[in-house]
Amino acid sequence: MSVEKKKFECSALPKGWQREEVIRKSGISAGKVDVYYYSPNGKKFRSKPQLARYLGDALDLATFDFRSGKINSLLLRKNKKQRGTQFDYSWVDFSRGVRNDASLVPPIRQTASIFKQPVTVYKTQEGKVKADFKHGAQEKPKQLFWEKRLEGLRACDLDGFEFDAMELPRALRAVGPHVGExxxxxxxxxxxxxxxxxVTGQTGSRSALEKNPGVFLNPDQPLVQAVAVADEDIKRQEERVATARKKLQDALKRFVA
Structure with a gap:
């Protein structure tokens, strides 16, 4: 697969860190840009969780945007005391990703042991709290857009390399603010x-969902517009599966031979 690579200094990270953009030039995913980061000692990072595990407590990445390589200004706290100040990273050993200054290590909470103290158990005491079944069993409300908490997380192999994201059909269109593929x-x-x-998708009108998705969104359905699956679509998919199985069977025969 043909790719184009560009590498820059990342100003949002300490000196010596570099950001690389890999632009795919061919194939189905042509035009897609993959972002990687390199530490001063040349170690490669493919995701924000990997970068956070490596740096540990040495650097707070809560406001760091992995895709753009910049600090998200919307997440920064408006603290006048911190404006115009320069952060000192001299105490950070980025080759190991841990703090060297013992005074900066967070304290460990000390609690008294209760295992050696006598405990009296009462088994016949009745509870004073009674469930309210006047209006039937109360169900916990479902959280809207909870899937956005999984953004940036991908499956990795044993070596830590991320699997490529699955490409969805064009007929599947996302619903909701800033909801991507x-x-x-x-x-x-x-x-x-x-x-x-x-699974039918969101059956509400597109204009209503775009105007106020928090009101018109059905939490029992995925964040996708309603899609009708016809018999032709099912038949076409069955033919694709049969073709893939035939290719796999032929490949196994050649391998055994």
Whole structure:
């Protein structure tokens, strides 16, 4: 696969860190840009969780945008005392990703042991709190857009390399503010795996969902517009599966021979 690589100094990270953009030039994913980071000693990082594990407590990445390599100003606290100040990273050993100054290590909470103290157990005491069944069993409300908490998380192999993201059909369109294909895939996969009812997508009108998705969104359905699956679509997919199985069978025969 043909790619184009560009590497820059990352000003949001300490001196010596570099950010690399790999632009895919061919294939189905042509035009997609993969972002990587390199430490001063040349170690490569493919995701924000890997970068955070490496740096540990040496650097707070809560406001760091992994894709753009910049600090997200919307997440910064407006503290006048911190404006115009320069952070001193001299105490940080970025080759190991840990703090060297013992005075900066957070204290460990000390609690008294209760295991050696006598405990009296009362088994006949009745509880004073009674459940209110006046209006039936109360269900916990479902959180909207909870799938966005999974953004930036991908499966990795044993060597720590991320698997490529799955490309969805064009007919599947996301619903909700700033909901991309990654969040859409997680939402649909969760619905197919745990939902006990048919997955139809959001049946509300597109204009209503775009105007106020928090009101018109159905929490029991994934974050995708309603999609109708016809018999032709099912037949076409079955043909694709049969073709893939035939290719796999031929490949196994050549391998055994």
């Amino acid at each position: 990654e969040t859409l895939l997680q939402s649909v996969a969760t619905a197919l795996h745990v939902s006990t009812q048919p």
